Amino acid sequence: MKAVRIYRLRHLPDALFHRIMDGMAESARVWNLCMEMHKKARQDKTPWPDKNDFHKATKGKFQLYSQSVQQVFRAFAGSIASTSRRLAEGDETAEYPHREKHLYPLMWPAQNICAERGSRTRLVLPMGRGRPSVVLKLDKLPETIGAVKIVWDNGPELHVQTETPSVEQGNTRAGVRACVDLGEIHLAAVATNEGDALVVSGRGIRSHKRLNSKVNGEILKLQSRCKRGSRRWKKLAAARRKLNGRIKRRIRDARHQATHAVVEFCAKKGVETLFVGNPDGVRKKPKGKRFNQKLSQWEYGRDKQYLKEKAERAAIECFTGSERFTSSTCPECGCRRRPKGRRWICPECGFAGHRDVVGAVNMHAFTFGERVEFPEETRITYLRPASDSRRRTGRNAASSSSPDTGQSCLKAGRAGSCTAYGCGPR
Template sequence: MGRSGFPHLYPLLFHAIVLSMQTVKIYQLNHLSPALFQRLKAAQVEAAQVWNCCMEMHKAARLAHLPWPGRDALQKATKGRFALQSQSVQMIVATFLANVQTARQLRQTHPQMKMKYPWRTKRFYPVKWPAQAVSKENGRVVLPMGRGRPSLVLPIALPEHCGACSLVWNQGFELHVCIEIPQATEAPGEVTATVDLGEIHLAAVTTTTSEALIVTGRGIRSLKRQRQLQLGKIAKKQSRCQKSSCRWKRLQRAKNKQCRRAERRIRDLRHKATRKVIDFCVQHQVGTLFIGNPHGVRDKNCGRHHNQRMALWEYGKDIAYLTHKAKAAHIMSFTGSERGTSSQCPVCGHKHKPKGRNWACVCQFSGHRDLVGSINMHRLAYGTQVKFPRSFTYLRPGPSRSRSSRADTPQRCLSKTEAQPRLVQTVSSETGHPSELA
């Protein structure tokens, strides 16, 4: 949904989307036996064959200018041909048809994207099971593979209210499980708020009651920077190796390990940051939330360093996380363009490009740059002018680093001597010179 134009439809739209609430929980499948690993790999190969069959039929119909195959035709063509359960095959067919429908709509509404219909031959594809096909037995999950074939048994204790499952490869096998989560029965209040997304500060929130919150994103940015430096060092070593050699493969496994670890830490911080935003909205009785979409910020060329930071800025995930958590809190959320909000004074309307984190205007107004953008969004989203907040709350999403590696070190490996108190350098109020205190 774009900018506010039909506020009288908000309750109807919101009532239509809160009937069911699910989230996805990810289970990492580590320490798999070689036989089980090969079975999971073979299952994804079979799923890819189902996708390729649908893709080839659809492509042949397009090239021959014939009616496109529908659900019945694709299910009939894939029935009993692959080593998967029939419901898993049907879910892949449904996903393919949804992909075709999405591509068709984008070709009509956004021709500049030059969206293609599915055409690439896949080697692997996620395997999916509906909720009625998944069974739980004594702390294990049983995923059927069809009549006459042994089921996949994974040592995972699923919660009571779980739904469909998907076997996904993400630098290692993962099981994605749909889980029912509790949701609020009514909106926290009638206050409106706006969210200005950023790369340095992940979110700046302001309400019509002049309450403000800033959640920093420096921890996420530092983790991305650390990942890029580590991958660069490993790639430099790989460039001196022959491809597919033993050392090259060992370095490639190290790269995958670093990527998976960084992805988990970044995802954890993003969830914690967006949770703080929604908790702030619930605390201040926010019923409607506008999330600014900074799409188009990557179009301007500002040098390779800044371009890399913009390319690594995952604001789409921030919008998705905020929308999902707002839905669970019964807060109506919508998004739209935020163009020009960060370069206009909220008092006199003067426009200029600010430098640094402080926004200073010729009318003697000064305030936090991200809060200025969030305040100006109220005019775009709701058509009202809000007073600039006198103070704001600054929060970190959480510790970006895990606990010290020495915490798991055996006691015999630690130093036997007690740690000495660290010297702290302070400034004496009498002499004005630094002095050392124990």
Template sequence: MQTVRIYQLKGLDRRTRARLRAAQLEAARVWRYCLERHQVARAERSRWPDRDDLQRETKGGQFALHSQSIQLVCQQFLANVETIKQLRQGNPRHRYPYHPKKYRTVQWPAQAVSRQGKRLILPMGRGRKSFSFHLPDLPEQIGAVSLVWNGGYELHLVVPAASENEVSALADKPVQAAVDLGEIHQAAVTTNTGKGLIVTGRGMRSLKRHANMTLGRLSRLQSRCQKGSKRWRRLQYAKERASGKNKRRVRDLRHKGTRLAVDFCHAQGVQTLYVGDPQGVRNENKGRHHNQRMSQWEYGQDKQYLQEKCQQVGIACFSGSERGTSSRCPRCDWKKKPRGRTWACRRCGFVGHRDIVGSMNMHPLAFGSRISYPSSLTYRRPGPLRDRRQNKELLPSGTS
């Protein structure tokens, strides 16, 4: 099992930034060469270039990159061509690669990467100076490395993750759990052993709301300026900086929240986890404010993070429909449209947390058995949020 570590390259001097930019330009030039060869072969109805052809034609030092970095660009281009070729069998409107990129991510395979103490060495080919970066907590084993531009230069390192025996089949397990993903509460987990967990997402909602207000204020100021002027460019830079900071903070909380859910399942001995798929919530038009919150809800990333983290600890994770789980009483199956955070049944008198009810109702769909309301319910925050106005940390979460 492998995972990815992201290192932000801050404090780079002008010469290093220029070299990084030149490397991305060279990677894009390799992509454009592969693109031109493919387009010419298609226009002449001749044999399309394969991996051996492209790697042979890009040899000889004509590109200022490491030879294996050039090979990775060629392989990824051919992989895109093969994917589109398969998609066109069902829909011929799919287009083969056509966009001539100006910049492109530079990649180094594991065998090309080396380290000297706490410094990461990335070669640039014979006769050219290698990149050398001092990275904190550099792992002993390093896989492939990617140079990515995300509002600033970042290094994405593939490193091995400590994993237990992976589960290969989704068989009936003695301890099972279901997760109800949400926008107010990031995850609500229930097990068939009477345990429950709620991971709040209100911190992420607050960050997104603050970012929306900031971007709106800057956009109003920018609308009064002439496009391309000095003040317009300053405001545009401020918007990009605020947006990038918000994305990084939300991504951090999203990782921490899914980690809490997986650690809870691992501590309870869960061996099979069912993740509800909220597909379709964005199709309902309920006003611009609600639609904005739904469009900014990254439930797809939550599903991906849960699956990756479950694989690291040996939990079988699969996803399925959650239709009707939040509107049905888990005790008497009476249906109603829930309002607020508390689910109260008028027929049998059941009262419980709305998201926990949704997670409970997933057990019959996934495992074919009902469960009772959790006897122990834990409420957790994804991370230690800090109140900037009072300059103190919020109170820790507890158990009810």
């Protein structure tokens, strides 16, 4: 199964860094040329250009490797096809590419990549005849290397496509099923039809998002006192981008750990089929300013995507569907009530249990038509993604990457300085 390994390219030599940036700018010019050709064809109502037309228009005109140029216009053609499909399906928000790009990823297919292993591990990426290649020194490379691209995410990143081995089907047992109830406080609650359950906390992800929103607001407040485009305004903008990138990587790591724990639990229990509830209906109901803000930051689509990909890798069948009324129905007597608090208590029969596990248990009846007994407390496992252990104290505390980074800095910023973000005194 295909997967992507991400490497942050830090401390690059100046010559190599500028070579990569020039290549990404050249790649953006290829995209812009294709965009202008397509835009002109739409305005003139002439046949739209295809891959052959793009190939003729770009051949020999850009300082890039020929295969890298082809990867760009193939990506553009794919964007046009997907937009046309969305418009045909009635999506009024879909638009054809129309904005000029300044940077675009550098891409290479698998057959044009040279990987050197041994005493020094290097990845050699060609830039075309007569131009020096991009040579990246890495600590470790995956065994199988597919397509490679360099993207810009507040700094250059190397994305390497690789193949990961799948688990054999023999690890699953026929008839063993599990249901997943996604949430914000608890990222996932899993219940099997054999009486086992798992609850994975999502409080760490929520705290990172809350910190991000809080510090972003403080930085924007400081920016509002500056002239747009001034030196201090640019420093604050750079600090904000750095913070957003750091929090984004932490959240991505925590989400991978949480979904991996869910699939690992299912694999150990021999689960054959995994059902993931789709909480779309929750977001469609307005509940107030604060609650709507929480829902807007709840990325349950990524949770479903990660669970599906990891389940396929573990040879577990995974699908999604409606979870309507599962969290508001008593698993013992069927009484319906609006849940309050983290513990579900039935006013009719006196049943009490974990609110999210109740939803996961009820999904068995709604999805598979099988009534499942609520798990005993001793058979419910509580987990949380590993916390960040890279905390620093003492003289380096101001530049620490711990979740508390920046709050003391912003307090100082109110008083007239913001040194931890590189803004300097006012």
